[in-house]
Amino acid sequence: MSIRHAMLALLSEGPKYGLQLREEFEARTGEVWPLNVGQVYTTLQRLERDHLVESDDEADPGPQKSFRITAGGAEELAGWLHTPPDLASPPRDELIIKILVAVRLPGADVHEIIQTHRRHLVELMQQWTRLKDEEGDLDLGLALVVDAELYRLDSVVRWLDTADGRLKRAAAEPPAPAREAAPQIRRRAGARR
Protein backbone atom coordinates (compact mmCIF):
# COMPACT_ATOMS: atom_id res chain seq x y z
CA MET A 1 0.00 0.00 0.00
CA SER A 2 1.65 3.25 -1.10
CA ILE A 3 0.67 5.85 1.50
CA ARG A 4 3.01 8.26 -0.23
CA HIS A 5 1.08 8.16 -3.51
CA ALA A 6 -2.28 8.14 -1.76
CA MET A 7 -1.26 11.42 -0.05
CA LEU A 8 -0.25 12.91 -3.40
CA ALA A 9 -3.62 11.86 -4.88
CA LEU A 10 -5.52 13.55 -2.04
CA LEU A 11 -3.43 16.72 -2.36
CA SER A 12 -4.07 16.90 -6.09
CA GLU A 13 -7.61 18.02 -5.13
CA GLY A 14 -6.21 21.07 -3.33
CA PRO A 15 -4.18 22.03 -0.20
CA LYS A 16 -4.94 20.01 2.95
CA TYR A 17 -3.87 19.62 6.60
CA GLY A 18 -2.26 16.43 7.91
CA LEU A 19 -5.22 15.34 10.03
CA GLN A 20 -7.55 15.94 7.13
CA LEU A 21 -5.35 13.73 4.95
CA ARG A 22 -5.55 10.89 7.43
CA GLU A 23 -9.34 11.06 7.65
CA GLU A 24 -9.80 11.23 3.89
CA PHE A 25 -7.34 8.36 3.29
CA GLU A 26 -9.24 6.10 5.70
CA ALA A 27 -12.64 7.06 4.29
CA ARG A 28 -11.61 6.31 0.71
CA THR A 29 -10.09 2.91 1.43
CA GLY A 30 -13.26 1.73 3.15
CA GLU A 31 -11.48 2.13 6.53
CA VAL A 32 -9.75 -1.19 5.85
CA TRP A 33 -6.28 0.33 6.18
CA PRO A 34 -6.10 2.57 9.26
CA LEU A 35 -3.27 5.11 9.45
CA ASN A 36 -1.76 6.74 12.50
CA VAL A 37 -0.82 10.40 12.70
CA GLY A 38 2.89 9.58 12.88
CA GLN A 39 2.78 7.75 9.53
CA VAL A 40 1.01 10.70 7.94
CA TYR A 41 3.54 13.32 9.14
CA THR A 42 6.58 11.16 8.37
CA THR A 43 5.26 10.62 4.84
CA LEU A 44 4.57 14.35 4.38
CA GLN A 45 8.08 15.27 5.60
CA ARG A 46 9.64 12.90 3.07
CA LEU A 47 7.44 14.19 0.26
CA GLU A 48 8.50 17.74 1.15
CA ARG A 49 12.16 16.73 1.25
CA ASP A 50 11.78 15.26 -2.27
CA HIS A 51 10.05 18.49 -3.48
CA LEU A 52 6.84 16.61 -4.31
CA VAL A 53 4.76 18.68 -1.86
CA GLU A 54 5.16 22.17 -0.34
CA SER A 55 3.95 23.60 2.95
CA ASP A 56 3.41 27.05 4.43
CA ASP A 57 6.84 27.65 5.88
CA GLU A 58 5.61 30.22 8.42
CA ALA A 59 3.21 27.88 10.17
CA ASP A 60 4.43 25.65 13.04
CA PRO A 61 4.78 21.98 12.14
CA GLY A 62 1.67 20.12 13.31
CA PRO A 63 -2.04 20.32 12.72
CA GLN A 64 -1.98 23.94 11.49
CA LYS A 65 0.41 23.23 8.65
CA SER A 66 -1.18 23.00 5.20
CA PHE A 67 0.36 21.03 2.32
CA ARG A 68 -0.05 21.32 -1.44
CA ILE A 69 1.21 19.19 -4.34
CA THR A 70 3.99 20.47 -6.66
CA ALA A 71 4.28 19.96 -10.44
CA GLY A 72 6.90 17.31 -9.71
CA GLY A 73 4.46 15.61 -7.32
CA ALA A 74 1.73 15.51 -9.97
CA GLU A 75 4.18 13.96 -12.42
CA GLU A 76 5.30 11.38 -9.84
CA LEU A 77 1.64 10.46 -9.17
CA ALA A 78 0.79 10.02 -12.87
CA GLY A 79 3.88 7.86 -13.38
CA TRP A 80 2.99 5.67 -10.37
CA LEU A 81 -0.60 5.11 -11.56
CA HIS A 82 0.64 3.74 -14.88
CA THR A 83 3.48 1.60 -13.51
CA PRO A 84 2.46 -2.07 -13.10
CA PRO A 85 3.30 -3.53 -9.67
CA ASP A 86 5.72 -6.46 -9.69
CA LEU A 87 3.51 -9.47 -10.37
CA ALA A 88 6.02 -11.21 -12.65
CA SER A 89 7.68 -13.42 -10.05
CA PRO A 90 5.53 -15.79 -7.95
CA PRO A 91 5.28 -14.61 -4.34
CA ARG A 92 6.67 -16.89 -1.62
CA ASP A 93 3.19 -18.02 -0.64
CA GLU A 94 2.97 -19.71 2.75
CA LEU A 95 -0.06 -21.81 1.84
CA ILE A 96 1.54 -23.14 -1.36
CA ILE A 97 4.65 -24.05 0.62
CA LYS A 98 2.58 -25.88 3.26
CA ILE A 99 0.88 -28.00 0.56
CA LEU A 100 4.17 -28.73 -1.21
CA VAL A 101 5.65 -29.86 2.12
CA ALA A 102 2.59 -31.98 2.94
CA VAL A 103 2.81 -33.80 -0.41
CA ARG A 104 6.30 -35.07 0.44
CA LEU A 105 5.83 -35.63 4.16
CA PRO A 106 5.40 -39.32 5.07
CA GLY A 107 2.17 -39.88 6.98
CA ALA A 108 0.66 -36.47 6.19
CA ASP A 109 -2.89 -36.55 4.78
CA VAL A 110 -2.60 -33.82 2.17
CA HIS A 111 -6.32 -33.93 1.27
CA GLU A 112 -7.26 -33.36 4.89
CA ILE A 113 -4.76 -30.49 5.13
CA ILE A 114 -6.18 -28.97 1.93
CA GLN A 115 -9.69 -29.20 3.38
CA THR A 116 -8.62 -27.43 6.58
CA HIS A 117 -7.39 -24.47 4.54
CA ARG A 118 -10.36 -24.58 2.16
CA ARG A 119 -12.79 -24.38 5.09
CA HIS A 120 -10.93 -21.49 6.63
CA LEU A 121 -10.91 -19.56 3.33
CA VAL A 122 -14.63 -20.15 2.72
CA GLU A 123 -15.37 -18.97 6.27
CA LEU A 124 -13.48 -15.74 5.55
CA MET A 125 -15.38 -15.36 2.28
CA GLN A 126 -18.67 -15.80 4.17
CA GLN A 127 -17.66 -12.89 6.40
CA TRP A 128 -16.85 -10.60 3.47
CA THR A 129 -20.07 -11.60 1.72
CA ARG A 130 -22.06 -10.91 4.89
CA LEU A 131 -20.56 -7.44 4.89
CA LYS A 132 -22.04 -6.91 1.41
CA ASP A 133 -25.39 -8.25 2.58
CA GLU A 134 -25.66 -6.41 5.89
CA GLU A 135 -24.27 -3.06 4.85
CA GLY A 136 -26.64 -2.79 1.89
CA ASP A 137 -25.23 0.02 -0.24
CA LEU A 138 -21.53 -0.13 0.52
CA ASP A 139 -19.33 2.91 0.25
CA LEU A 140 -17.72 2.65 -3.21
CA GLY A 141 -14.17 2.31 -1.85
CA LEU A 142 -15.18 -0.47 0.55
CA ALA A 143 -17.23 -2.25 -2.16
CA LEU A 144 -14.14 -2.37 -4.39
CA VAL A 145 -12.01 -3.69 -1.52
CA VAL A 146 -14.61 -6.38 -0.69
CA ASP A 147 -14.73 -7.52 -4.35
CA ALA A 148 -10.94 -7.70 -4.46
CA GLU A 149 -10.77 -9.77 -1.24
CA LEU A 150 -13.48 -12.17 -2.45
CA TYR A 151 -11.70 -12.73 -5.77
CA ARG A 152 -8.34 -13.14 -4.04
CA LEU A 153 -9.66 -15.72 -1.55
CA ASP A 154 -11.67 -17.43 -4.30
CA SER A 155 -8.54 -17.85 -6.41
CA VAL A 156 -6.83 -19.61 -3.49
CA VAL A 157 -9.83 -21.95 -3.03
CA ARG A 158 -9.74 -22.73 -6.76
CA TRP A 159 -6.05 -23.51 -6.56
CA LEU A 160 -6.71 -25.86 -3.59
CA ASP A 161 -9.52 -27.58 -5.55
CA THR A 162 -7.24 -28.01 -8.55
CA ALA A 163 -4.39 -29.29 -6.38
CA ASP A 164 -6.77 -31.73 -4.65
CA GLY A 165 -7.87 -33.14 -8.03
CA ARG A 166 -4.35 -33.25 -9.44
CA LEU A 167 -3.02 -35.12 -6.38
CA LYS A 168 -5.91 -37.58 -6.52
CA ARG A 169 -5.27 -38.32 -10.20
CA ALA A 170 -1.53 -38.60 -9.63
CA ALA A 171 -2.10 -41.14 -6.85
CA ALA A 172 -4.41 -43.19 -9.11
CA GLU A 173 -2.12 -43.21 -12.15
CA PRO A 174 1.22 -44.97 -12.46
CA PRO A 175 4.13 -42.54 -12.77
CA ALA A 176 4.76 -41.43 -16.37
CA PRO A 177 7.68 -43.33 -17.94
CA ALA A 178 9.56 -40.49 -19.64
CA ARG A 179 9.37 -36.75 -19.14
CA GLU A 180 10.59 -35.10 -22.30
CA ALA A 181 8.78 -31.79 -22.20
CA ALA A 182 10.19 -30.25 -19.02
CA PRO A 183 13.92 -30.45 -19.91
CA GLN A 184 13.16 -29.04 -23.36
CA ILE A 185 11.37 -26.06 -21.90
CA ARG A 186 14.22 -25.52 -19.48
CA ARG A 187 16.80 -25.74 -22.27
CA ARG A 188 14.86 -23.30 -24.40
CA ALA A 189 14.46 -20.90 -21.50
CA GLY A 190 18.18 -21.24 -20.85
CA ALA A 191 19.02 -20.45 -24.48
CA ARG A 192 17.08 -17.20 -24.28
CA ARG A 193 19.30 -15.89 -21.52
Place this chain on the structure above:
Amino acid sequence: MTPVLELTGVSKTYLDGADEVHALREVDLTVEPGRMVAVMGPSGSGKSTLLTIAGALETPTTGGVRVAGQPLTAMSRDDRARLRRRAIGYVFQDFNLLPGLTAAENVALPLELDGQPAGKARAAGLRALAELGLTDRASRFPDQLSGGERQRVAIARAVVGDRRLLLADEPTGALDSASGEAVMRLILAACKSGVGAVVVTHDAQLASWADRVVFIRDGRLIDHTAPRPGPESLLPGPATR
Protein backbone atom coordinates in the same frame (compact mmCIF):
# COMPACT_ATOMS: atom_id res chain seq x y z
CA MET B 1 -39.06 -25.13 14.80
CA THR B 2 -39.54 -28.03 12.39
CA PRO B 3 -36.65 -28.23 9.93
CA VAL B 4 -37.68 -27.79 6.28
CA LEU B 5 -35.32 -30.60 5.35
CA GLU B 6 -33.86 -33.50 7.29
CA LEU B 7 -31.69 -36.16 5.70
CA THR B 8 -30.76 -38.98 8.05
CA GLY B 9 -28.22 -41.62 7.09
CA VAL B 10 -29.03 -41.19 3.39
CA SER B 11 -27.14 -43.44 0.97
CA LYS B 12 -27.66 -43.89 -2.75
CA THR B 13 -26.16 -46.73 -4.72
CA TYR B 14 -26.44 -47.18 -8.48
CA LEU B 15 -25.52 -50.15 -10.56
CA ASP B 16 -23.19 -49.30 -13.42
CA GLY B 17 -23.00 -52.61 -15.26
CA ALA B 18 -21.70 -55.02 -12.63
CA ASP B 19 -20.18 -52.21 -10.55
CA GLU B 20 -21.86 -50.57 -7.58
CA VAL B 21 -21.50 -46.79 -7.57
CA HIS B 22 -21.93 -45.14 -4.17
CA ALA B 23 -23.27 -41.71 -5.08
CA LEU B 24 -24.08 -40.83 -1.46
CA ARG B 25 -22.91 -42.44 1.76
CA GLU B 26 -24.57 -41.95 5.14
CA VAL B 27 -25.45 -38.30 4.61
CA ASP B 28 -27.00 -36.37 7.52
CA LEU B 29 -28.16 -32.83 6.78
CA THR B 30 -30.67 -30.55 8.48
CA VAL B 31 -31.89 -27.23 7.10
CA GLU B 32 -33.87 -24.92 9.37
CA PRO B 33 -36.47 -22.48 8.05
CA GLY B 34 -34.89 -19.15 7.11
CA ARG B 35 -31.45 -20.68 6.53
CA MET B 36 -29.36 -21.14 3.42
CA VAL B 37 -27.03 -24.12 3.30
CA ALA B 38 -24.51 -24.48 0.49
CA VAL B 39 -23.23 -27.92 -0.50
CA MET B 40 -19.84 -27.45 -2.08
CA GLY B 41 -17.92 -30.08 -3.98
CA PRO B 42 -16.37 -30.96 -7.33
CA SER B 43 -18.35 -32.57 -10.14
CA GLY B 44 -19.07 -36.21 -9.46
CA SER B 45 -18.96 -35.70 -5.68
CA GLY B 46 -22.68 -36.51 -5.26
CA LYS B 47 -24.02 -33.00 -4.75
CA SER B 48 -26.64 -33.18 -7.51
CA THR B 49 -27.81 -36.60 -6.29
CA LEU B 50 -28.22 -35.07 -2.84
CA LEU B 51 -30.42 -32.36 -4.35
CA THR B 52 -32.63 -34.75 -6.33
CA ILE B 53 -33.17 -36.89 -3.22
CA ALA B 54 -33.94 -33.83 -1.08
CA GLY B 55 -36.40 -32.74 -3.77
CA ALA B 56 -38.24 -36.09 -3.83
CA LEU B 57 -37.24 -36.64 -7.47
CA GLU B 58 -35.33 -39.78 -6.46
CA THR B 59 -35.56 -42.12 -3.48
CA PRO B 60 -32.55 -43.03 -1.36
CA THR B 61 -31.29 -46.63 -1.25
CA THR B 62 -31.26 -46.38 2.55
CA GLY B 63 -31.94 -43.60 5.04
CA GLY B 64 -34.73 -41.15 5.74
CA VAL B 65 -35.84 -37.87 4.15
CA ARG B 66 -38.28 -35.44 5.77
CA VAL B 67 -39.52 -32.28 4.10
CA ALA B 68 -41.31 -29.83 6.41
CA GLY B 69 -41.54 -32.63 8.96
CA GLN B 70 -43.17 -35.14 6.60
CA PRO B 71 -41.33 -38.41 5.94
CA LEU B 72 -41.01 -38.84 2.17
CA THR B 73 -39.96 -42.45 2.44
CA ALA B 74 -43.25 -43.44 4.09
CA MET B 75 -45.45 -41.64 1.55
CA SER B 76 -47.35 -42.94 -1.44
CA ARG B 77 -46.12 -41.85 -4.84
CA ASP B 78 -49.08 -39.45 -5.22
CA ASP B 79 -48.59 -37.86 -1.81
CA ARG B 80 -44.94 -37.40 -2.56
CA ALA B 81 -45.74 -35.72 -5.88
CA ARG B 82 -48.20 -33.39 -4.13
CA LEU B 83 -45.65 -32.42 -1.48
CA ARG B 84 -43.10 -31.85 -4.22
CA ARG B 85 -45.43 -29.48 -6.07
CA ARG B 86 -46.56 -27.56 -2.98
CA ALA B 87 -43.59 -27.35 -0.71
CA ILE B 88 -40.48 -27.58 -2.87
CA GLY B 89 -39.16 -25.13 -5.47
CA TYR B 90 -36.27 -25.79 -7.84
CA VAL B 91 -33.82 -23.47 -9.54
CA PHE B 92 -31.58 -25.01 -12.18
CA GLN B 93 -28.48 -23.71 -13.91
CA ASP B 94 -30.24 -23.55 -17.30
CA PHE B 95 -33.43 -21.94 -15.85
CA ASN B 96 -35.75 -24.66 -17.31
CA LEU B 97 -38.47 -22.21 -18.31
CA LEU B 98 -40.99 -23.45 -20.86
CA PRO B 99 -40.34 -21.49 -24.07
CA GLY B 100 -44.01 -21.44 -25.22
CA LEU B 101 -45.27 -19.81 -21.99
CA THR B 102 -44.88 -16.18 -20.87
CA ALA B 103 -42.97 -15.33 -17.69
CA ALA B 104 -46.26 -15.05 -15.76
CA GLU B 105 -47.53 -18.37 -17.15
CA ASN B 106 -44.27 -20.11 -16.28
CA VAL B 107 -44.48 -18.85 -12.69
CA ALA B 108 -48.17 -19.78 -12.33
CA LEU B 109 -47.68 -23.26 -13.81
CA PRO B 110 -46.78 -25.17 -10.62
CA LEU B 111 -49.92 -23.79 -8.91
CA GLU B 112 -52.13 -24.74 -11.86
CA LEU B 113 -50.62 -28.22 -11.95
CA ASP B 114 -51.51 -28.45 -8.28
CA GLY B 115 -55.17 -27.84 -9.18
CA GLN B 116 -55.55 -24.16 -8.35
CA PRO B 117 -57.99 -22.20 -10.54
CA ALA B 118 -56.16 -20.45 -13.41
CA GLY B 119 -57.12 -16.92 -12.27
CA LYS B 120 -55.89 -17.50 -8.73
CA ALA B 121 -52.68 -19.11 -9.94
CA ARG B 122 -52.06 -16.23 -12.33
CA ALA B 123 -52.59 -13.64 -9.59
CA ALA B 124 -50.10 -15.45 -7.32
CA GLY B 125 -47.65 -15.66 -10.23
CA LEU B 126 -47.87 -11.93 -10.87
CA ARG B 127 -47.34 -11.22 -7.17
CA ALA B 128 -44.19 -13.36 -7.15
CA LEU B 129 -42.89 -11.58 -10.27
CA ALA B 130 -43.64 -8.18 -8.72
CA GLU B 131 -41.62 -9.09 -5.61
CA LEU B 132 -38.63 -9.76 -7.85
CA GLY B 133 -39.09 -6.50 -9.78
CA LEU B 134 -40.32 -8.23 -12.95
CA THR B 135 -43.83 -6.79 -13.35
CA ASP B 136 -43.00 -5.24 -16.72
CA ARG B 137 -41.63 -8.57 -17.97
CA ALA B 138 -44.69 -10.65 -17.05
CA SER B 139 -46.04 -11.08 -20.59
CA ARG B 140 -42.70 -11.69 -22.27
CA PHE B 141 -41.56 -15.11 -23.45
CA PRO B 142 -38.28 -16.55 -22.14
CA ASP B 143 -36.40 -15.77 -25.37
CA GLN B 144 -37.34 -12.10 -24.93
CA LEU B 145 -35.61 -11.95 -21.54
CA SER B 146 -31.93 -11.57 -20.60
CA GLY B 147 -30.15 -14.42 -18.81
CA GLY B 148 -30.42 -12.61 -15.48
CA GLU B 149 -34.14 -11.95 -15.98
CA ARG B 150 -34.77 -15.58 -16.92
CA GLN B 151 -33.15 -16.74 -13.72
CA ARG B 152 -35.22 -14.25 -11.69
CA VAL B 153 -38.36 -15.67 -13.33
CA ALA B 154 -37.12 -19.17 -12.39
CA ILE B 155 -36.70 -18.02 -8.78
CA ALA B 156 -40.20 -16.50 -8.80
CA ARG B 157 -41.52 -19.88 -10.02
CA ALA B 158 -39.55 -21.65 -7.26
CA VAL B 159 -40.96 -19.52 -4.43
CA VAL B 160 -44.55 -19.01 -5.72
CA GLY B 161 -47.33 -20.23 -3.42
CA ASP B 162 -46.41 -21.61 -0.02
CA ARG B 163 -43.03 -23.18 -0.73
CA ARG B 164 -40.96 -24.18 2.27
CA LEU B 165 -37.81 -25.54 0.64
CA LEU B 166 -35.85 -24.01 -2.22
CA LEU B 167 -33.34 -26.25 -4.00
CA ALA B 168 -30.84 -24.68 -6.38
CA ASP B 169 -28.26 -26.40 -8.60
CA GLU B 170 -25.49 -23.96 -9.66
CA PRO B 171 -28.16 -21.23 -9.89
CA THR B 172 -25.88 -18.50 -11.23
CA GLY B 173 -24.54 -20.81 -13.96
CA ALA B 174 -23.32 -18.77 -16.88
CA LEU B 175 -24.52 -15.40 -15.57
CA ASP B 176 -22.05 -12.51 -15.26
CA SER B 177 -20.96 -11.61 -11.74
CA ALA B 178 -23.47 -8.77 -11.23
CA SER B 179 -26.46 -10.91 -12.35
CA GLY B 180 -25.14 -13.85 -10.35
CA GLU B 181 -24.95 -11.69 -7.24
CA ALA B 182 -28.52 -10.46 -7.87
CA VAL B 183 -29.70 -14.10 -8.02
CA MET B 184 -27.99 -14.92 -4.71
CA ARG B 185 -29.53 -11.84 -3.08
CA LEU B 186 -32.99 -13.06 -4.19
CA ILE B 187 -32.42 -16.53 -2.75
CA LEU B 188 -31.21 -14.90 0.47
CA ALA B 189 -34.31 -12.68 0.52
CA ALA B 190 -36.50 -15.79 0.13
CA CYS B 191 -34.68 -17.30 3.13
CA LYS B 192 -35.23 -14.16 5.20
CA SER B 193 -38.96 -14.59 4.55
CA GLY B 194 -38.79 -18.07 6.12
CA VAL B 195 -37.93 -20.45 3.29
CA GLY B 196 -35.05 -22.89 3.80
CA ALA B 197 -32.63 -23.24 0.87
CA VAL B 198 -30.02 -25.72 -0.30
CA VAL B 199 -27.65 -24.46 -2.97
CA VAL B 200 -25.23 -26.93 -4.54
CA THR B 201 -22.19 -25.47 -6.23
CA HIS B 202 -18.49 -25.84 -6.89
CA ASP B 203 -18.09 -22.05 -6.64
CA ALA B 204 -16.80 -20.63 -3.34
CA GLN B 205 -18.11 -17.11 -4.07
CA LEU B 206 -21.61 -18.52 -4.48
CA ALA B 207 -21.30 -20.75 -1.43
CA SER B 208 -20.16 -17.82 0.69
CA TRP B 209 -23.69 -16.35 0.62
CA ALA B 210 -24.88 -19.31 2.72
CA ASP B 211 -25.25 -19.40 6.50
CA ARG B 212 -23.47 -22.74 6.49
CA VAL B 213 -21.30 -24.43 3.88
CA VAL B 214 -20.98 -28.22 3.91
CA PHE B 215 -18.26 -29.91 1.87
CA ILE B 216 -19.00 -33.08 -0.06
CA ARG B 217 -16.39 -35.53 -1.39
CA ASP B 218 -17.06 -38.95 -2.90
CA GLY B 219 -20.64 -38.95 -1.64
CA ARG B 220 -19.76 -38.08 1.96
CA LEU B 221 -20.22 -34.81 3.84
CA ILE B 222 -16.69 -34.42 5.14
CA ASP B 223 -16.71 -31.00 6.77
CA HIS B 224 -18.69 -27.80 7.33
CA THR B 225 -18.01 -24.17 8.17
CA ALA B 226 -18.36 -22.91 11.72
CA PRO B 227 -20.71 -20.06 12.56
CA ARG B 228 -18.60 -16.95 12.05
CA PRO B 229 -18.41 -13.73 13.97
CA GLY B 230 -20.01 -10.76 12.20
CA PRO B 231 -18.23 -8.85 9.46
CA GLU B 232 -17.09 -6.15 11.89
CA SER B 233 -14.13 -8.36 12.92
CA LEU B 234 -12.74 -7.94 9.36
CA LEU B 235 -12.28 -4.24 9.78
CA PRO B 236 -9.44 -3.15 12.01
CA GLY B 237 -10.18 -0.81 14.86
CA PRO B 238 -8.96 2.77 14.75
CA ALA B 239 -5.17 2.93 14.48
CA THR B 240 -3.18 4.10 17.46
CA ARG B 241 -3.45 7.84 17.21
